[in-house]
Amino acid sequence: MSVLEVRDLSKSFGGVEAVADVSFDLGAGEFLALIGPNGAGKTTCFNMLNGYLRPDRGSVKLEGRELVGRRPRAIVRMGVGRTFQITRTFLSMTVRENVQMALISHHKRMFDFWSRAVRMYEGEADALLDLVSMRDQAARPCSELAYGDLKRLELAIALAHEPALLLMDEPTAGMAPSERVALMALTGEIVKSRGVSVLFTEHDMDVVFAHAHRILVLNRGRLIAEGSGAEIRENPLVQEVYLGGGTVFAAEGV
Numbered sequence: 001m002s003v004l005e006v007r008d009l010s011k012s013f014g015g016v017e018a019v020a021d022v023s024f025d026l027g028a029g030e031f032l033a034l035i036g037p038n039g040a041g042k043t044t045c046f047n048m049l050n051g052y053l054r055p056d057r058g059s060v061k062l063e064g065r066e067l068v069g070r071r072p073r074a075i076v077r078m079g080v081g082r083t084f085q086i087t088r089t090f091l092s093m094t095v096r097e098n099v100q101m102a103l104i105s106h107h108k109r110m111f112d113f114w115s116r117a118v119r120m121y122e123g124e125a126d127a128l129l130d131l132v133s134m135r136d137q138a139a140r141p142c143s144e145l146a147y148g149d150l151k152r153l154e155l156a157i158a159l160a161h162e163p164a165l166l167l168m169d170e171p172t173a174g175m176a177p178s179e180r181v182a183l184m185a186l187t188g189e190i191v192k193s194r195g196v197s198v199l200f201t202e203h204d205m206d207v208v209f210a211h212a213h214r215i216l217v218l219n220r221g222r223l224i225a226e227g228s229g230a231e232i233r234e235n236p237l238v239q240e241v242y243l244g245g246g247t248v249f250a251a252e253g254v
């Protein structure tokens, strides 16, 4: 069964069809990329999946349950985790404390950091930090971390919510090329070991072709192609609108 079933998802802003009749499935343990030129509708699509935007029409089902109409927080609780283009952590707290906070929130415990909570979920937090190879930095304040380490911490925080589906919006933005490869390789391992499904947007085609199991291509709000890296690379329409460099919106009738 698909983890995520998206059907006829559509959203317009004034006269602009930002996302138009987008349908796709995401399987369990799949690492799926959503790509497209600037303004193609990727962010709008993500914001409808995580509840920040209400679609004009269409349906989004997670493990058979409808997400459209629910609030972002409820959608997180139903099993949709997310990482952000701009990493969100509490900079004055340590790496471990940030993961503990996420675990406390996930288990709906009262936040009482200055008493017992200091030890709450410490073991679970360290296990998640092991997963992203950050255990050795557990006691460091987040304000001291390098950007690549913050992104790995953000992954641990997202996993604290035990998502069935993880949405990653440009996970490697702002990273050096070697860090990009490392973060996506790590994410790929987590997809495999934890059976989490991942949908990510990405502008770096090297990252996409190296890591995605399957690729969806959006242009002007519409899905124009879907397939493996090889299929996408060879697709003339994709080459024309996206990979050819030059004017990405040049193709008429797309």
Ligand SMILES: Nc1ncnc2c1ncn2[C@@H]1O[C@H](COP(=O)(O)OP(=O)(O)OP(=O)(O)O)[C@@H](O)[C@H]1O
Pocket (backbone or CB within 6 Å): 013, 016, 017, 018, 036, 037, 038, 039, 040, 041, 042, 043, 044, 045
């Ligand atoms: N809040 C909004 N109000 C009006 N128009 C919007 C709004 N959000 C997005 N759009 C328009 O919808 C279209 C799709 O934008 P979107 O940000 O989803 O594309 P994108 O593929 O994420 O682009 P990028 O790669 O540059 O982030 C664009 O034409 C954009 O100008």
